[in-house]
Amino acid sequence: MKFTWNGISSDTLGMIVEKYPSRPFPQRKCTVYSVAGRSGDLIVDENAYTNVTQEYEVYVKGGATLQTKLSTIAALLIGTAGYQKLTDDYDPSIYRMARVANAVEFLNSLNKFGKATLQFDCQPQRYPVVDEVWTHFVDNNGYTFTYPSVGLLPAYPLIEITGKHANAIPKIVTPTMTISIGTAAAISRIVIDFSTQSVYNAYNNQRPLYTSTIGTWEKLGDGDTIYAVEEAGEIHGLTVTVTSRRFGI
Helix, strand or coil: CCEEECCEEHHHHCEEECCCCCCCCCCEEEEEEECCCCCCEEEEEEEEECCEEEEEEEEECCCCCHHHHHHHHHHHHHHCCCCEEEEECCCCCEEEEEEECCHHHHHHHHHHHCEEEEEEEECCCEEECCCCEEEEEECCCCEEEECCCCCCECECCEEEEEEECCCCCEEEECCCEEEEECCCCCEEEEEEECCCCEEEECCCCCCCCCEEEEECCCCECCCCEEEEEECCCCCCCEEEEEECCCEEC
């Protein structure tokens, strides 16, 4: 078995995974308050999840090339910053975003014993390897994207509008939000990011003029809809792409 992190497979580094890893499950984030004179605790739920630790027990074959292999492994683990995509053969249908949590300890153990446990600090989401992405050409007739029921958790979508002509007014409607972009300028790509609650021109990262956002930026899940329409101006049509960002745990 092997894993791949930051686009590099463990077996190309000479690391052999000894056994299948356990599957960690995240905990819900919440704050517990003990209130004087009140039975039980007060729980404030944050509607979010904690990170998890994914472990791989590996060994590296010894011999004259061991130190060369360790130098290459060290360059990857210590020289890479932040979260990177992590996949493995145990469950090839998903990926996590992960960072190495114990690089120095792991390398020292490999150097002494030729084997060690590598720990990845993972964000709680288990994303499908094939992302949920839908694209459709939209004009003044409009089009409705409907989220299928596939057992994934709701998430904040990313919506991209490409090919907006001058005087065209794209409009996006979700169950809780209506977004209208009324600028007279042509814009090649507009990004609507529900996670950051922002609408911006991808060219200059500026909010287009006369953009209105009415409602609340909520997560979308099974059965929810996103309606897109080019509602006014010169109707040329435009392309709308929805990335759901939904995930499992």
